[in-house]
Amino acid sequence: METSATMQKETRPVTAGAAKRKGGTGAADIVIHLVLALLALATVLPFYNVFLMSFSNTVAVSKQMVYLVPTVIDLSAYHYIFQEPRFLKAVLVTLFVTVVGTTVNMGVTLTGAYVLSKTGYPGRRAVMALIIFTMFFNGGLIPYYLTMKNLHLINNLLVMVLPVAVNTFYLMICIAFFRTIPAALEESAKIDGANDIQVLARVILPVAKPMIATIGLFYAVDRWNEWWNGVLFMTNVNLLPLQALLRELLTNYAQVLSSINANVSLQNTDLHPEMLKMAVVVVSALPIACLYPFLQKYFEKGVMIGSIKG
Template identity: 90%
Template sequence: MEPAVQTQAQPKVKRGKRSPVDIVIHLVLALLTIATILPFYNVLLMSFSNSVAVSKQLIYLVPTVVDLSAYHYIIQEPRFLKALLVTVFVTVVGTAVNLTVTLTGAYVLSKTGYPGRRAVMALIIFTMFFNGGLIPYYLTMKNLHLINSLLVMVLPVAVNTFYLIICIAFFRTIPAALEESAKIDGANDIQILVRVVLPVAKPMIATIALFYAVDRWNEWWNGVLFMTNVNLLPLQALLRELLTNYAQVLSSINANISLQNTDLHPEMLKMAVVVVSALPIACLYPFLQKYFTKGVMIGSIKG
C-alpha cells in the first residue's frame, strides 16, 4: 500500500505595504499632475465663460456660466475659414515635404562611405547656430518669387536640423545585414529605403511627423513676414491679429454693433484663441501615442 502523498498548502503571497517613500513619491507625482492639468483646465473654462465671471475670479475652477461669445467672435471673422484652409494646406503639404527631405537626407548621411559626409554634416550643424539674418532671408525669398505664395511657409523650412540628426542616429542603429540581404536580392537604394528601412523606422517616423506637424500648424512668422495678401495669412497669424487688434475693433466707429454688445473680456478672447489654435493638432496625439514613447527615445542610444 503506497503511502498517501501529503501536499503542503502554498503560503499566500501577501502584498507588501507601501513604504513612506513610495507614498511621498505618489503624492508628489499627483501634485505635479494637477499642476500640469490645472492651467489647461482653467484656459478651457475661461474660454466658455463671460466677462462678469472672468472679472470676479482670476483662477476659474468651477464653471458658473457657458458663453460662446469668444468663439463666435473668432469664427464669424470672414477670413477665418480661409486661414484655416491655408493652415491645413501648410500642415499637410509641409509635413509631407519635411518627411521626404529629412528621411532621404538622413538615410544618405547615415552611410559612413558617403564621400564628403563630414563636410556636409558640418555645414548642416553650422545652420543650427548661425543664419544670414532677416534682410538677406527676405531678399532671397523675393528673388525666388515666393512672396504671397503658400510655398514660402513650406520650402524654406523643409528640414529641421535637429530632427535630421535624430533620423541619422536612428538609421545607424539598423543592422547592415538587412540592407545587404536586400542588395543580394537585387534591390536598389530607393527600394531598400522604402521597403526595408522605413517599415522598421515607423516609431521614429511617427514621432518626427508629429513634431513637424506641430511646427507647421503653428506657422505664423513666415506668413506675417511674406504675405501682403491678407487672405493668405495662416490661422495662427489671423488669431494673433484678432487678439492684438481686439480693442481697436470694438472701439472703432465702423465696428459691428453685435460685437460691441458682446462685451468680451480680453482674457476670454485670449483663452479661446489658445483653444482654437491648439485643439486640432492635439487631436493627433492619441493616434500617435503608441509610437511616441518609443520613437522619442530612438536614436539616443549609440550603436
C-alpha cells in the first residue's frame, strides 16, 4: 500500500508537467499546421485556377481575373478538343506507350540495376563508366534520327518505347537502393537453392516495393508526356500521341485566329486561346495525376531512398 501511494505521489507531478508541456506542444502544432495549410493553399490555388479558367467565360479569362467559382460555365474549349476525330486514337496511342513503355522501363532498369549493384561481376566498372558517359554526352539529333530510320522505327509505336527503355538517373537510384539490402537475404535464398532470377523476383523485389512504386510512377509520367519522339518520327498523323495532338490543336487554333483578322478582338471569338491552353493542361495532366492516390503510401517511402539508411 505504501508503495502504491508513493508511486501515485511521484506520478502526479510528472503527469502535471507532461500536461503542461503537452499544452505548449499543442500551440506549436497549431502554428505549424496553419503554416502548412497556407503552403498547401498556395500550391493548390494555381492548379485550381487553371481548372477554373478552362471552362470560365471568355471575358473573365481575357481579363485574367481569378474567381473562387466560375461566373459563366463555357465548355467550348473541351468541345473543341474532344470533337477532334483523332482524339480517341491519340489517347489509345498514349495508353499503349504508357503501359508498354513503363513495363519495358521497369524490366530493363530493375534487372540492370540488380546486376550492376553486385561487385563481383567482371567488366562492371567499364559498363558503369559507359552508362554514366551517356548522362553527359549524346550523338545529336541527326545521328539519332538516322539510327531510328535504319532500325525501321519510323511510324512505329515502338520508337516511343525502345529508345527510352532506361533512364540513367533512375537506374543509378535503383543501384543505390539494391546496395542497401542486406546480403544475408540473398545468401539465405541461394542456400535454399534459388538462382539469381528467383532471388530477384521473390526476395529483392518484395523488399523494394516503395522504390519500385516511385520509379514506376516517374517512368509512367515520362511515357504519358511523350511527344517529342512522336513529332519527330510519326509522319502518319493517326499515330501521334495525345500530347503531340494537343500541341497541334493549340498551334493550329492560334494560326487560325491570326489569319482571320489581326484587328478582331479575341473577346469576340467563341473560344479564347487562354481557355484552350488551360483545357489542354487539364486534359493532359488529369489522367496521370489520378494514379498518385493509389501509389501515395509507397511514394512517401520511396522519395526517401538514399537519404536514410537502416
